[in-house]
Amino acid sequence: MPPACAADPVSMDGTFPLRPAQSISDLVADGLVRADEAPVLERVAQDFRLRLTPQMRAASARSDGVARQFVPSAAELIQRPEDLPDPIGDDAHAPVPGLTHRYPDRVILHVTKTCEVYCRFCFRRETVGDTGHLPPDQLQAALDYIARTPAIHEVILTGGDPLVLSARRIGDLVARLAAIPHVGVLRLHTRVPVVAPDRITPALIDALRQHPSVWIVVHTNHADELTAEARAALTRLADAGIPLLSQSVLLRGVNDSADALEDLFRALIRLRVKPYYLHHCDLARGAGHFRTTIAEGQAIMSALRGRLSGTALPSYVLDIPGGFGKVPIGPGYVTAQARGWSVTDPNGHQHHYSDPER
Numbered sequence: 001m002p003p004a005c006a007a008d009p010v011s012m013d014g015t016f017p018l019r020p021a022q023s024i025s026d027l028v029a030d031g032l033v034r035a036d037e038a039p040v041l042e043r044v045a046q047d048f049r050l051r052l053t054p055q056m057r058a059a060s061a062r063s064d065g066v067a068r069q070f071v072p073s074a075a076e077l078i079q080r081p082e083d084l085p086d087p088i089g090d091d092a093h094a095p096v097p098g099l100t101h102r103y104p105d106r107v108i109l110h111v112t113k114t115c116e117v118y119c120r121f122c123f124r125r126e127t128v129g130d131t132g133h134l135p136p137d138q139l140q141a142a143l144d145y146i147a148r149t150p151a152i153h154e155v156i157l158t159g160g161d162p163l164v165l166s167a168r169r170i171g172d173l174v175a176r177l178a179a180i181p182h183v184g185v186l187r188l189h190t191r192v193p194v195v196a197p198d199r200i201t202p203a204l205i206d207a208l209r210q211h212p213s214v215w216i217v218v219h220t221n222h223a224d225e226l227t228a229e230a231r232a233a234l235t236r237l238a239d240a241g242i243p244l245l246s247q248s249v250l251l252r253g254v255n256d257s258a259d260a261l262e263d264l265f266r267a268l269i270r271l272r273v274k275p276y277y278l279h280h281c282d283l284a285r286g287a288g289h290f291r292t293t294i295a296e297g298q299a300i301m302s303a304l305r306g307r308l309s310g311t312a313l314p315s316y317v318l319d320i321p322g323g324f325g326k327v328p329i330g331p332g333y334v335t336a337q338a339r340g341w342s343v344t345d346p347n348g349h350q351h352h353y354s355d356p357e358r
């Protein structure tokens with residue numbers, strides 16, 4: 001591969017270009033796409049937006065595991081019978097625009113449809129990248145709904161990516177949520193600390209800390225995404241006392257091996273990020289080439305169980321298509337027997353367990 005982004009001005013230390021990649025010709029210049037592939041990929045990019053931050057542009061030039069997540073592929077033009085326009089059923093549970101209320105105690109607030117990068121497997125790919133931020137009147141209506149629904153204990157900011165908003169706007173939103181007494185926890189789902197680490201500024205951290213219990217769930221799928229800048233950004237957040245979790249998507253050709261996930265989860269736990277969820281890949285349109293089978297995912301999780309400490313193991317979950325919720329999908333370690341249970345140990349051996357007599 002040619003040196004990263006030879007055509008563009010690069011940072012002082014020469015490690016990344018100063019501009020995001022937003023067109024197929026940028027990717028041709030970076031050596032991430034061949035010139036003869038460009039015409040078909042232009043069609044893909046018309047359907048689903050393309051954007052790589054400077055950091056991910058450079059990381060893609062170094063790592064296929066990163067590049068496959070962001071560089072369009074002709075396989076995206078293939079629609080499979082199981083593909084769905086709203087794979088996780090966001091729309092089925094929207095009491096007001098911009099809000100998803102599926103579980104009684106928590107809501108998802110979609111503050112923007114914009115992201116710093118566009119992932120080729122995104123489960124919200126039909127909506128991300130459309131028009132910018134939730135308009136002020138809709139945001140007000142969403143906050144009013146939260147304020148008049150005392151069962152809501154937690155508000156999850158997502159998008160798109162909530163951290164594309166300016167520190168000032170985030171500060172305003174966090175302060176308004178902090179003023180609602182029953183909102184005990186504020187959670188942000190974001191890819192920004194990894195893909196656009198320069199956005200994690202002291203001003204942003206101050207803005208977040210206006211709520212006493214802010215948790216950040218970082219979306220990251222491959223250890224090669226965790227550049228020196230990303231590691232520094234995660235460290236700034238952890239040092240500020242913000243609890244960090246991660247969510248990853250199991251992706252064929254990116255991280256569908258015990259070795260790749262071991263590297264990722266070990267790197268995260270060292271950075272004080274607790275791996276939370278490993279998502280089975282959703283049924284987004286044109287993303288079938290990224291999907292593994294559930295049996296493959298379970299085999300990877302069983303291999304990791306003996307290898308990694310419990311703190312580094314996420315739960316492997318499926319968002320049941322149609323909006324029926326997220327559930328752990330194994331592997332299972334117990335099966336019911338006539339008297340008690342058969343339990344499988346990390347080496348695959350079976351043991352009998354007896355319940356107390358009742």
Ligand SMILES: *Cc1c(COP(=O)(O)O)cnc(C)c1O
Nearest residue numbers: 088100101102103106107108326
């Ligand atoms: C994933 C999800 C949540 C958060 O679920 P947790 O299991 O608490 O992380 C909340 N609402 C919706 C609609 C979701 O899809």
Ligand code: SF4
Nearest residue numbers: 115118119122160191
């Ligand atoms: S950052 Fe998240 S919401 Fe945005 S494209 Fe990637 S997966 Fe989708």
